[in-house]
Amino acid sequence: MACVMEFAGRRHPAARSRPRRPCCCIVGFLRLVGTLHRISFGQIYLSKPMMTEADGETATLFPKSARLRNLTYSAPLYVDVSYRVMKKGHDCEEVTETAEYPKVFIGKVLYLTYE
DSSP states (O other): OOOOOEETTEEOTTSOSSOOOHHHHHHHHHHHHSEEEEEEEEEEEEOOOEEEOTTSOEEEOOHHHHHHTTOOOEEEEEEEEEEEEEEEOGGGOEEEEEEEEEEEEEEEEEOOOOO
16 A cells, blocks of 8 residues: 655655655655644534525425425534644654544535436
8 A cells, every 4th residue: 555645746755755654655755744634534424405484484395395495405514523633842842633523514416306
């Protein structure tokens, strides 16, 4: 498995032509740069399409009612996000900070239906 780090389309000097293990590349990169940010995506949540009426009431949206009301038939997408920062501390030890963000709103997914 080759580990290649790219910056603006060029290979980073830490990534040589011979394949390395990913952990070696991360440690080498951390030694050069000093800080490494890692974002991981976990569970994906896709809700049902919903609409909010003028009086504030929320109801499930169906394709036919969306078409009649000129609404987009889409559903919200949420993802669990994990954020990790690895940086050099004093005396060159590695300091890791982590944060978990459950159900982060990513956007809306369009449902295409045919009737």
